[in-house]
Amino acid sequence: MGWKFDFATGSSSGVYRVAGSTWAFAFRYYSPQRRCRLQSAVAARAESMAKPRTHQFDTLTLHAGAVPDPATGARATPIYQTTSFVFPDTDHAAALFNMERAGHIYSRISNPTCAVLEERIAALEDGVGAIATASGQAALHLAIVTLMGAGSHIVASRALYGGSHNLLAFTLPRFGITTTFVDPRNLDEWRSAIRPETRLLFGETLGNPGLDVLDIPRVAALAHDHRLPLLVDSTFTTPWLVRPFDHGADLVFHSATKFLSGHGVLIGGLLVDSGRFAWDAADARGKFATLTEPYPGFHEMVFVEESTTAAFLLRARREGIRDFGACMAPFTAFQLLQGIETLPLRMAKHVDNTRKIVAFLREHPLVGAIGYPELPEHPDHALAQKLLPRGSGAVFSFDLKGTREQGRRFIESLKLFSHLANVGDAKSLVIHPASTTHFRMSAEDLRKAGITEGTIRLSVGLEDPEDLKEDLSRALHAAGKA
Amino acid sequence: MRVRVGDYGVYAYTGSRLPDRTAPNIVFVHGSANDHSVFALQSRYFAYHGRNVYAVDLPGHGNSEGEPLRNVETLADWLIAFFNAAELKEVTLVGHSLGSLAVLEAAARHPERVSRLALLGTAVPMAVNDQLLAAAAANDHVAFELINGWSFSAKRLLGGNPWPGMWMTAQAMRLMERVRPNVLYADLVACREYTNGLRAAAGVWCSSLMLLGARDVMTPAKAARDLTATLRDVSVVTLDCGHSMMSEQPDAVLDALREFLR
Ligand SMILES: Cc1ncc(COP(=O)(O)O)c(C=O)c1O
Numbered sequence: 001m002g003w004k005f006d007f008a009t010g011s012s013s014g015v016y017r018v019a020g021s022t023w024a025f026a027f028r029y030y031s032p033q034r035r036c037r038l039q040s041a042v043a044a045r046a047e048s049m050a051k052p053r054t055h056q057f058d059t060l061t062l063h064a065g066a067v068p069d070p071a072t073g074a075r076a077t078p079i080y081q082t083t084s085f086v087f088p089d090t091d092h093a094a095a096l097f098n099m100e101r102a103g104h105i106y107s108r109i110s111n112p113t114c115a116v117l118e119e120r121i122a123a124l125e126d127g128v129g130a131i132a133t134a135s136g137q138a139a140l141h142l143a144i145v146t147l148m149g150a151g152s153h154i155v156a157s158r159a160l161y162g163g164s165h166n167l168l169a170f171t172l173p174r175f176g177i178t179t180t181f182v183d184p185r186n187l188d189e190w191r192s193a194i195r196p197e198t199r200l201l202f203g204e205t206l207g208n209p210g211l212d213v214l215d216i217p218r219v220a221a222l223a224h225d226h227r228l229p230l231l232v233d234s235t236f237t238t239p240w241l242v243r244p245f246d247h248g249a250d251l252v253f254h255s256a257t258k259f260l261s262g263h264g265v266l267i268g269g270l271l272v273d274s275g276r277f278a279w280d281a282a283d284a285r286g287k288f289a290t291l292t293e294p295y296p297g298f299h300e301m302v303f304v305e306e307s308t309t310a311a312f313l314l315r316a317r318r319e320g321i322r323d324f325g326a327c328m329a330p331f332t333a334f335q336l337l338q339g340i341e342t343l344p345l346r347m348a349k350h351v352d353n354t355r356k357i358v359a360f361l362r363e364h365p366l367v368g369a370i371g372y373p374e375l376p377e378h379p380d381h382a383l384a385q386k387l388l389p390r391g392s393g394a395v396f397s398f399d400l401k402g403t404r405e406q407g408r409r410f411i412e413s414l415k416l417f418s419h420l421a422n423v424g425d426a427k428s429l430v431i432h433p434a435s436t437t438h439f440r441m442s443a444e445d446l447r448k449a450g451i452t453e454g455t456i457r458l459s460v461g462l463e464d465p466e467d468l469k470e471d472l473s474r475a476l477h478a479a480g481k482a
Numbered sequence: 483m484r485v486r487v488g489d490y491g492v493y494a495y496t497g498s499r500l501p502d503r504t505a506p507n508i509v510f511v512h513g514s515a516n517d518h519s520v521f522a523l524q525s526r527y528f529a530y531h532g533r534n535v536y537a538v539d540l541p542g543h544g545n546s547e548g549e550p551l552r553n554v555e556t557l558a559d560w561l562i563a564f565f566n567a568a569e570l571k572e573v574t575l576v577g578h579s580l581g582s583l584a585v586l587e588a589a590a591r592h593p594e595r596v597s598r599l600a601l602l603g604t605a606v607p608m609a610v611n612d613q614l615l616a617a618a619a620a621n622d623h624v625a626f627e628l629i630n631g632w633s634f635s636a637k638r639l640l641g642g643n644p645w646p647g648m649w650m651t652a653q654a655m656r657l658m659e660r661v662r663p664n665v666l667y668a669d670l671v672a673c674r675e676y677t678n679g680l681r682a683a684a685g686v687w688c689s690s691l692m693l694l695g696a697r698d699v700m701t702p703a704k705a706a707r708d709l710t711a712t713l714r715d716v717s718v719v720t721l722d723c724g725h726s727m728m729s730e731q732p733d734a735v736l737d738a739l740r741e742f743l744r
């Protein structure tokens with residue numbers, strides 16, 4: 001006969017032998033707190049019976065869009081390195097061409113490896129679909145040319161990546177599409193720049209180079225008041241830091257070259273559609289004729305009739321990718337899928353390292369202003385807390401106090417930070433915008449863009465933060481002596 | 483195409499084609515909180531293969547005006563009114579989910595107008611989960627989430643869309659999010675309260691096709707058994723997919739319809 005009470009679990013148990021038979025008992029004492037916890041666990045289980053079946057972000061980064069290869073069972077997404085796909089018969093071929101059947105025809109228009117990537121980024125952004133493009137620039141171009149032609153107008157944030165600025169300010173006007181640039185923080189400027197021929201509002205989640213945080217909810221609301229879509233460049237944030245569609249944006253694009261790929265090995269872009277914008281709303285009629293009027297280039301197709309939620313992507317693929325041809329290569333898509341598999345892990349570490357570097361630089365006498373929205377002095381600090389609770393990314397600029405020569409010395413003394421024109425690599429990067437990415441800008445424009453001779457931009461990688469601080473410390477010391 | 487049915491404008495997708503009076507007609511009827519676009523590929527195929535296609539937006543849905551109709555019987559009468567408005571003497575009817583009930587009832591009420599009947603993702607009776615109905619009554623977004631979770635097979639909740647680059651669960655979600663408040667609830671009530679299904683099936687004289695999803699949780703394939711037993715001339719095709727069969731298995735759905743309409 002024995003009896004014991006287990007204080008850890010609150011259970012007692014024992015074995016009694018009575019008249020030749022054995023009785024076992026187990027009794028569990030539940031404290032009121034424990035009872036309460038158990039009851040809520042039971043309630044949670046009951047609730048879970050009618051819980052929507054969905055998957056969480058981290059699961060989607062690994063699985064969305066990818067099923068084991070039906071032909072071979074390959075678990076990794078195969079690289080479908082082929083230009084074209086055999087038609088089972090002529091009727092099937094015609095049906096594929098006329099959008100009556102699902103499938104692939106020619107890898108400029110779609111490719112199975114790229115399609116997995118497109119589904120994956122759509123899943124992560126909560127969009128209805130996506131198109132993989134040759135570069136981030138190609139994604140921006142595709143978005144614009146799908147929505148408008150000569151005579152149209154865009155209102156864009158002034159704090160843009162230099163390449164986007166070039167396209168909008170210098171190249172597209174030659175094709176009749178003009179842009180008014182506005183201070184992204186000034187809603188009145190956005191509003192007063194809108195004209196009858198405006199077709200799009202455009203900004204970056206984190207602007208260049210001052211990390212102006214785009215107030216997506218307010219700019220989106222303004223856009224929608226005017227029956228216009230908001231396009232957001234989410235390159236610096238990735239869906240791990242913010243999903244612009246959750247805040248009202250209608251279209252998102254990424255330079256997938258950066259954090260989505262994460263390893264500095266490829267050039268690629270992704271254009272994602274939320275599926276929410278009503279292109280054919282009664283009061284928007286005529287504004288988006290590419291989507292609401294018959295298209296002679298595809299059997300008089302009216303894209304909004306063909307697809308209620310994805311007319312934009314349909315036209316972007318059936319016209320933009322078909323005719324302009326800036327598609328992504330399947331090998332690039334494969335590498336991007338590899339990158340995205342570790343996006344949550346990498347972004348967490350990127351942000352963590354960045355916080356440590358920012359804290360370090362802040363204490364250094366040679367360092368002036370630091371443009372990082374998590375710092376209380378950043379003009380968008382409060383907005384960043386709201387829109388970017390997981391962090392403000394891993395790219396930021398700071399001012400080196402001193403001469404141009406000291407700036408040169410600083411950059412050349414760095415050993416771990418590579419001096420190059422890119423961001424979002426697993427390795428840490430550095431650049432001097434005034435002499436490189438922004439060298440074409442006048443002094444006045446530089447000042448407007450918030451760039452000085454001493455501005456240094458860092459893209460913080462995944463190295464040990466102590467080693468990065470050590471590298472910066474040594475280079476700052478060298479700069480101080482120059 | 484737009485026509486007036488009663489006091490309201492009605493939209494029907496025709497594949498951007500004008501009707502050919504000598505060709506047979508097919509009318510596609512969507513399910514709860516959906517619109518014509520759920521049949522995009524299949525309807526377009528038939529529009530370019532010798533048929534006049536009318537993928538309608540039911541009243542209160544998509545581009546059609548008015549309020550959602552109260553019950554399946556009213557929907558059936560509305561379909562006949564639509565045939566009259568569009569000057570369609572005889573049609574093949576293809577319906578999905580709530581649409582399958584509407585076409586079943588219409589075929590029973592007006593056998594002279596219906597030459598064939600295809601019922602996709604159907605069940606008689608069509609039970610609706612209590613929590614889903616409550617969420618729909620409250621216009622709670624959870625209703626859409628529950629529907630999506632039950633409408634796609636577990637495998638397809640992770641994508642793998644045969645249609646390149648589209649994330650089908652978000653597409654289905656956005657389509658439902660477009661409907662006005664109370665429309666989903668009205669549709670679900672119509673599904674749940676329809677009790678005439680087997681009687682209607684006994685009154686169907688044309689040949690019919692039932693297309694069922696082996697992984698359908700919304701309208702489980704087994705819930706269509708009595709209907710199968712009652713319909714006079716029926717072929718049953720079960721596909722490896724959920725309720726959203728037109729997006730999960732667009733080609734298989736098309737091939738089954740082609741075979742049936744051959
Ligand atoms: C914010 C941002 N947007 C767009 C681009 C253009 O992308 P890509 O170089 O892939 O064409 C870049 C590239 O640096 C960028 O940083």
